[in-house]
Amino acid sequence: MFGLTNKSTEPKQNKKKRSRRSKGPALYNEQQNLGAAKVENAKTSTNRKPLRRTKRKSTKLSEGVAKQASHLASNMREAMVRVTKMRRVERRNRETVAIAKTTPAMTLKRLVRPEQVGDLMGRLNRSLNFDLGIDLGTANILIFAKGKGLVLDEPAYIAKDDKTGDILALGEAARTMIGRTPKGISVIRPVQAGVIADYDMTEFMLKYFIRSVVPASRLMKTRIIVCVPSGITPVEKRAILEALLRTGAKKTVLIEEPLAAAMGTGLNDADQVGAMVVDVGGGTTDIAVLCDTGVVVSESLRIGGDSFNESIIRYIRRKKRLVIGPLTAEKIKISVGTVDRRAKERTIEVRGRDASSGLPKMVAVNSLEIQRALEAQVMNILEGIKSILEKTPPELVAAINDHGIILTGGGALIDGLDRVITRSVGIASYLVESPRYAVIKGVAKALDEMSQLRDTLDELQ
Ligand SMILES: Nc1ncnc2c1ncn2[C@@H]1O[C@H](COP(=O)(O)OP(=O)(O)OP(=O)(O)O)[C@@H](O)[C@H]1O
DSSP states (O other): OTTOOOGGGSOHHHHHHHHHHTTSHHHHHHHHHTTHHHHHHHHHHTTHHHHHHHHHHGGGSOHHHHHHHHHHHHHHHHHHHHHHHHHHHHHHHHHHHHHHHHOHHHHHHHHSOHHHHHHHHHHHHHHHOEEEEEEEOSSEEEEEETTTEEEEEEEOOEEEETTTOOEEEETHHHHTTTTOOOTTEEEEOSEETTEESOHHHHHHHHHHHHHHHSOGGGGGGEEEEEEEOTTOOHHHHHHHHHHHHHTTOSEEEEEEHHHHHHHHTTTTSTTOOSEEEEEEOSSOEEEEEEETTEEEEEEEESOSHHHHHHHHHHHHHHHHOEEOOHHHHHHHHHHHOBSOTTSOOOEEEEEEEETTTOOEEEEEEEHHHHHHHHHHHHHHHHHHHHHHHHHSOHHHHHHHHHHOEEEESGGGGSBTHHHHHHHHHSSOEEEOSSGGGHHHHHHHHHHTTGGGSOOHHHHHO
């Protein structure tokens, strides 16, 4: 009677209740620690109703029984108070761990002496900053994270559904879809020939790639230097900066391609006074004369790896009656392409569609044919270099003659470009190591001075 029920005679329903409660590990431990009180508590809790009934009928009961009942009730209350206290302590502990996980600064604040807090918080803030450098190129997008190195190198392509506008693939996955997409799906480049052709897609691509390399929790602390094609207008610059801010970035700084390329080749050193950098990218060729104070004179030509490919496509169609796509043209350019008519002859077998019959066809293409296909474009680059030299102060021309013309950018990898420039301009020109990464190397150097740089959006306003 009154809670002294034997376990074996305990009602089934109460057994279920207890087993469910015992699943919570914390409560289980607490009950273990309660010792005798626990036993009382468990027993009493199974008989709560009879106990109340007892209280109501206590007047009719003997004094001894009433005493026993009140003793049991006080034991139960005590046990309940202890359990509640232990739960509270446990909850507090759990919350402390969560705070420490999300904001280490808060734990530090508690651990260090007050006079140390300012210094530590400063250092901690600096270490929490996530500095990114982006080379937003026509052909490729590269992302450098300070302290980590190159974290992303993807072709700047997007595959989308024309009807719904849904994005189907980005980067390399989208590039491989070129020429193989069904009707209604197109593969586009948001940046074309050095200008932003599609703002929304550029913003989407930037956001997507940034979020793939920056943890969401650190986006608010991210500072970004972005290198843009030198031909873009202030309106386009603002559009890119605002797109970056919408990703959650804290500060955004723009740097122009020729300057970044020059910095990437080590020309930011004060002793390198007067140098010419020719950056041949996918969409543009940027020609710039730099000295220790910055860009002295520059020009951006709409010539690059893409226009080389287009010339190859046109040439092969005209001369061989063969229709090929941009991926095949790229393959030809890289394997046998040259701009030097004195280069050793190499041949490649190319498959495509016969321009007249529409049937599959295979032809042989040699490097001298590619040289002829690209001749007009190379002439334009040579003209551009000469016209920039004409606008350059004479002292700097002498310095350029000493240092030579530096070639950067993936497009400069075409065989013979350095030799042709050297012969035609009369100044030694040479290709830097890993020309495709010269710009991002320069951006990475600029990141070291991020704290001293002003937010470009502020300057544009
Ligand atoms: N081995 C190679 N030979 C010839 N061309 C090459 C070679 N490798 C890459 N390219 C060309 O380099 C171009 C890409 O260069 P890069 O990544 O420097 O351009 P980008 O920075 O995206 O463009 P931009 O500077 O115009 O914005 C492509 O057009 C590609 O065809």
